[in-house]
Amino acid sequence: MKIALIGYGKMGKAIEEIALQRGHEIMLKVGIENLEDNTINNIRKADVAIEFTGPESAFENVVRCMEAGVPVVCGSTGWLARYEEAKNSCLTNKSAFLYASNFSVGVNIFFALNKRLAELMAPHKEYNVALTEIHHTAKLDAPSGTAITLAEQILDKNTQKKQWVNQPSTQAEDLSILSERIDPAPGTHIISYTSPIDDIEIKHTAHNRTGFATGAVLAAEFLHDKKGIFSMSDVLGI
Template identity: 55%
Template sequence: MNILLIGYGKMGHAIEEIAKERGHTITGALNSEEERNAWKGEADVAIEFSQPDAAFDNIHFAIERGIPVVSGTTGWLERQHDVATLCEKHNGAFFYASNYSIGVNIFFRVNRYLADIMGQQEGYDVEMEEVHHTEKKDAPSGTAITLAEDIIERVKQKSRWVNETTEEKDALGISSLRIDKTPGTHTVTYSSDIDSIEIKHTAHSRKGFALGAVVAAEWLSGRQGVFGMDDMLPF
């Protein structure tokens, strides 16, 4: 499979390594608007890990040219409906996940299961913490937002999230820390006067994210529409 990389930072390099190990060819690695506009190659799929302010234009560029897109950029999802419209217009394919790690997606399932139970309990409050490397621009992380939205759907006391610690009972507080060379840690804690219950996922490297993105690109081949990890994973 011929893969176009849009966004050639640390994740782009990790994806390139995994893709080549799995027998794929990298037909381009674009890291700026100028490089994107000058690119005249061909690709079976694009994998896009860039910046929030560039993501939609990058995705638009690929879909308009008939290239299916796997995107892992977070912080731009107010335009997600526009991407769905583009896919419909161009018979395109788009795959998005806030996190491509298989372990994180298991963690999402555990989070929903726990929230279903805790939403029925009295006396507990819930809060979250996410820790990432200092180069991550958006806060909270897309993974943290996914976790938070799943909790809000299930815990009736919470109607919104805020990116800070809070005493407001209807708000789910998310603490975002940026520490050098930290791939990513997400913690959800339910606390009462009696005890605390905590679930936590810690990434040790970017390899799990990169592998998941390449597997998603392989899965997307030949499909049309808008997809996510729940469509691809068998559990």
């Protein structure tokens, strides 16, 4: 495939390495030094685009790819207030769109575990659930997109919790997400259920960016030649 990389920071470079190893061609690389190359005409030369920038530019980048008629995989977080608009743009332009808060195969299995554990714990009101997420200091958004996905999965099953908050809380209806920024830390997410009798905890720790980059390339391979809106569950069959 010919891939357009929209965002050529640390993640973009890790994606490039994996894509080349898998026999793909990077025909466009857009970073902060060449934003003028981020045009519909340039994107149209690609078979698929992979977008990893930031919350301030992700939506416009995704829509530009759709208007170019190029399937787009997006891993930027912090912009989901406009997610429905992005989906509508995908449908209007008859393109393909895959967003994930995390592309790691291990994290997506962790998502499945989190959903199942939330189902099992739902009847046991004596347990309080909370989340902790740890990332490097260069991560711009807090909580992480992965933590928000985990929290929303829990809220879907736990009738005691009404909303997540990005701080410690003593309110029974609040699901606390604690965000820590420490270097170096590619990413750790912890779900803790605590009671007066015992504690239950599940944890995922990333050791490097390779898992995220590999998952993003797998998603691009899946999305190539497709139309519609997809998720990593579709890619992995989970």
